[in-house]
Amino acid sequence: xxxxxxxxxxxxxxxxxxxxxxxxxxxxxxxxxxxxxxxxxxxxxxxxxxxxxxxxxxxxxxxxxxxxxxxxxxxxxxxxxxxxxxxxxxxxxxxxxxxxxxxxxxxxxxxxxxxxxxxxxxxxxxxxxxxxxxxxxxxxxxxxxxxxxxxxxxxxxxxxxxxxxxxxxxxxxxxxxxxxxxxxxxxxxxxxxxxxxxxxxxxxxxxxxxxxxxxxxxxxxxxxxxxxxxxxxxxxxxxxxxxxxxxxxxxxxxxxxxxxxxxxxxxxx
Amino acid sequence: xxxxxxxxxxxxxxxxxxxxxxxxxxxxxxxxxxxxxxxxxxxxxxxxxxxxxxxxxxxxxxxxxxxxxxxxxxxxxxxxxxxxxxxxxxxxxxxxxxxxxxxxxxxxxxxxxxxxxxxxxxxxxxxxxxxxxxxxxxxxxxxxxxxxxxxxxxxxxxxxxxxxxxxxxxxxxxxxxxxxxxxxxxxxxxxxxxxxxxxxxxxxxxxxxxxxxxxxxxxxxxxxxxxxxxxxxxxxxxxxxxxxxxxxxxxxxxxxxxxxxxxxxxxxx
Numbered sequence: 001x002x003x004x005x006x007x008x009x010x011x012x013x014x015x016x017x018x019x020x021x022x023x024x025x026x027x028x029x030x031x032x033x034x035x036x037x038x039x040x041x042x043x044x045x046x047x048x049x050x051x052x053x054x055x056x057x058x059x060x061x062x063x064x065x066x067x068x069x070x071x072x073x074x075x076x077x078x079x080x081x082x083x084x085x086x087x088x089x090x091x092x093x094x095x096x097x098x099x100x101x102x103x104x105x106x107x108x109x110x111x112x113x114x115x116x117x118x119x120x121x122x123x124x125x126x127x128x129x130x131x132x133x134x135x136x137x138x139x140x141x142x143x144x145x146x147x148x149x150x151x152x153x154x155x156x157x158x159x160x161x162x163x164x165x166x167x168x169x170x171x172x173x174x175x176x177x178x179x180x181x182x183x184x185x186x187x188x189x190x191x192x193x194x195x196x197x198x199x200x201x202x203x204x205x206x207x208x209x210x211x212x213x214x215x216x217x218x219x220x221x222x223x224x225x226x227x228x229x230x231x232x233x234x235x236x237x238x239x240x241x242x243x244x245x246x247x248x249x250x251x252x253x254x255x256x257x258x259x260x261x262x263x264x265x266x267x268x269x
Numbered sequence: 270x271x272x273x274x275x276x277x278x279x280x281x282x283x284x285x286x287x288x289x290x291x292x293x294x295x296x297x298x299x300x301x302x303x304x305x306x307x308x309x310x311x312x313x314x315x316x317x318x319x320x321x322x323x324x325x326x327x328x329x330x331x332x333x334x335x336x337x338x339x340x341x342x343x344x345x346x347x348x349x350x351x352x353x354x355x356x357x358x359x360x361x362x363x364x365x366x367x368x369x370x371x372x373x374x375x376x377x378x379x380x381x382x383x384x385x386x387x388x389x390x391x392x393x394x395x396x397x398x399x400x401x402x403x404x405x406x407x408x409x410x411x412x413x414x415x416x417x418x419x420x421x422x423x424x425x426x427x428x429x430x431x432x433x434x435x436x437x438x439x440x441x442x443x444x445x446x447x448x449x450x451x452x453x454x455x456x457x458x459x460x461x462x463x464x465x466x467x468x469x470x471x472x473x474x475x476x477x478x479x480x481x482x483x484x485x486x487x488x489x490x491x492x493x494x495x496x497x498x499x500x501x502x503x504x505x506x507x508x509x510x511x512x513x514x515x516x517x518x519x520x521x522x523x524x525x526x527x528x529x530x531x532x533x534x535x536x537x538x
Contacts, residue, residue, distance in 0.1 A: 008442065012357020012369060015350055015413070019372045022410050026387035027375070029394055081287055084280045096284065098524060103291055105520045107336075108471040109488040110513045113495055114294035117510070121297065145291070198378060206380040209473050213495055223382045223474075230478070234390055241383045248379055 030245075033238035046239040056225070060243070063205045063221040066136070070143040070204040071197055074151040077144070078196065082155035083185065086162075097156060104149050112213045115142050119214070135215040142214040143204045150199035158192030159185070198251055206244065295517055302510035319511040329508060332485040336470060339486065343408035344465035350409065351416025351465075352458050356450070358417070359424045373414045384410060385478035392479070400481045407479035408469045415468060416461035423457030487512070 037043045050056055081100070085093050103111060119138055123131040131138070162185065170180040204210075206223035222240065229237030305316045323329055354373070358366050376384050388410065392403050427450065435445035451458075473488035480489070494505050 008360040008446065009357055011353045012361060015354025015357065015373075015417075016369055018350060018354075018409070018413070019369065022388065022406055023372055023375050026384075026391040029391045030383070030387045033390060077287060081284055084284055088280070095528070096288075099288055100291065102520060102524065103295060104471075105467055106295065106513060106516050107487050107491070109473055109491045109495075110509060110516070111294070113491055113506075113509060114298045114513060116495065117301075118294040118297055145294075148287075148291070202378070202380050206382045207474070208382075209492060213492065217496070223380070226382050226386055230386060230389070237386060238390065241386050244380050244383050248383075252378060 027245075030238045030241050033235050034242040036235060038235065046235050049236070050239050050243065056240075059220055059222055059225060063223075066140060066143070066211075066219075066221060067201050067205040070140055070147065071201045073140070073144050074148055074200050075193065075197065078148060078151035078155055079189075079193075082152050082159055082189075082192075086156055086159035097152075100152050101149050108146065109209060109213075111146060112142055112210055115145055116213055133216075135218045138214040139211045139219045142210040143207070146207075146210060147200040147203055150203075151196040154195040154199070155189060155192040158189050162188045201251065202248065205247070295513065298510045299514040299517065302507075302514045307507040319508050320515075322505075323508040323511045323515075326505070326508065328485075329490070329505070329512075332487060332490045333512070335484065336486040336488070339404065339408065340466050340469035343405055343412055343469045344462050346405070347409050347412035347416050347465045348458060348462040351413040351461060352420050352454070354413070355417045355420035355424060356446070356454075359421070373417055375414075376410050377414045377418070381411065381472075381474045385475045388475070389478040398481075399479060401484070403479045404476065404481065404484065407475040408472065411472065411475055412465035412468050415464045416458075419461035419464060420454055420457040423454040427453045 034046055035042055035044065037045055085097060090096075115138075119131055122128050166184050166188075167180060170184055175183065205221060206226075208221055208224040208227060211219040211221050211224065222244065226237050226240050226244075229240060302319050303315050303317070305313045305318055354369070358369050361369070385407065388403070388407050389399075392399065397403060431449050431453070432445050435449045436442065440448065471488070472486075473492060476486055476489055480486075491509055494509070
């Protein structure tokens with residue numbers, strides 16, 4: 001018997017099998033649980049229950065608002081930083097970029113804990129006692145702090161890819177720096193903005209570690225919901241997960257698919 | 270710009286301010302980790318008390334060991350699986366490639382909590398009890414797609430004719446792959462591995478849903494200790510300041526050394 005000829009294509013079989021068992025099947029299971037009742041009969045009751053419950057709807061809106069504020073603040077801070085770094089002529093700018101990424105290597109929960117302790121210290125200062133109960137502010141601060149590198153990296157990568165001759169051409173044709181910024185830099189950095197926004201928006205809607213640790217457990221975001229249902233009602237938990245999947249799907253459509261693959265989380269650093 | 274010096278100062282000032290904010294919580298913890306008390310805000314004298322506590326607590330040491338062993342195992346397996354997957358996908362027909370790539374992107378863009386819930390529900394539904402195996406699978410699901418993402422660009426940059434030249438010169442396909450293709454993509458493999466390590470070290474959510482009972486990582490342990498938040502845990506919490514400081518110093522040293530090594534390599538050329 002001859003051994004089958006080695007083909008390079010076959011190398012992807014283990015990964016394909018892994019994806020089927022641990023990505024596709026679990027997603028199907030979630031869908032199945034979301035649309036069945038306790039007796040495993042197909043039903044839409046979870047769906048109706050979810051969308052007719054004011055607490056759930058308000059939590060969704062609340063999470064969306066927190067995520068939106070976090071994303072906008074991240075963008076407002078990250079865009080100038082990325083632009084300055086990309087345009088600066090200093091030789092060591094990679095080192096400065098590394099400085100922004102470095103804190104990411106400290107454990108995520110330890111980082112959130114550090115912010116918590118910082119706020120504890122600050123709230124002991126006269127006049128800043130209000131910080132103690134500023135739960136939403138602290139939550140958003142923590143999220144911006146933790147997710148900022150995910151915004152800076154894709155922005156920096158796309159800005160570095162912009163052909164510098166375009167700036168020269170723009171200046172030659174008489175455009176001022178403001179016009180050049182809005183007509184060249186902004187449109188060409190849009191892919192980076194999109195992938196940065198996706199990387200920040202979803203975690204800030206769902207990562208309840210930050211909101212629990214910094215919000216005195218008074219800030220409930222949609223991720224916490226899933227956690228609470230996990231102990232009691234899988235069907236409802238799966239429905240919440242399904243709604244989140246819809247949000248992911250919508251944001252992927254909105255950002256035009258996920259083409260800028262190498263931007264994600266600095267995968268190319 | 271009318272005032273080049275002023276604008277330069279403003280730019281440097283802005284980048285510096287953001288960096289200061291990023292490092293402030295960590296530096297503050299580093300300072301207080303050498304303090305005698307468990308309280309932030311009062312500095313009562315220099316001591317290594319918290320460091321001693323950290324290394325005297327077998328529970329804490331156990332969870333640190335758990336975290337790093339898990340990260341190493343998950344990253345190694347993910348790197349092998351992901352590199353093979355990326356190679357296979359690269360040589361697959363376009364339709365197959367797009368399909369696998371799309372599925373591979375699901376854990377990347379999906380909210381982590383949805384991935385975690387889906388896995389946990391599936392494991393229970395199929396009757397697989399939570400064990401180290403399920404935890405490892407959970408971490409591989411979030412790590413492997415990122416390995417694929419960092420290997421893929423290197424494959425695209427690769428000079429394909431080298432592989433054919435190797436075949437023409439009589440190398441077997443497998444040998445050509447190992448001797449010609451692998452060396453060209455190795456930077457992507459290494460950065461994929463590093464990324465997988467950081468993702469696994471950082472993870473809280475997937476760990477909570479897939480771990481066997483009683484298994485603690487840094488993330489789960491610190492989160493629970495913080496959320497309990499009574500006097501008893503204050504002592505444990507302050508030993509985490511020491512842990513944060515140690516991790517931070519190790520990272521800084523690592524970056525410095527790899528930077529110096531890189532410079533030496535350049536000088537050698």
